Amino acid sequence: MKHINTSKLLLFLIIVFAMTSCTAGGDRFIEESGGFWMGLWHGFILLFTFVGSLFIDGLEVYEKNNNGNWYNFGFLLGVMFFFGGGGKGSCRRRR
Secondary structure, three states, X not given: OOOOOHHHHHXXXXXXXXXXXXOEOOHHHOOOOEOHHHHHHHHHXXXXXXXXXXXXXXXXXXXXXXXXXXXXXXHHHHHHXXXXXXXXXXXXXXX
16 A cells, blocks of 8 residues: 655645635625626536535535626636536647
8 A cells, every 4th residue: 555645735724615615505604795706616516516415414515695697607617617618629730
């Protein structure tokens, strides 16, 4: 069995904590609504939030208390940035 490097494990745990600490549906958005930047972040961490929501009750993928179109636009951009955005298909050579 290989020895796990402690610094790599610590870095991994910090990244996981950072990704899951700012998920949608928290107490932060009770008084103020989520805007463009929160939508962008929630879209970017969609995969991690989805996996976490399968195991944790109350963890939501999408912020219910948002400011509307700007949150939705940011969420869509975040998803496109993380998953590639479909731009690769337009660069194919046609034969």
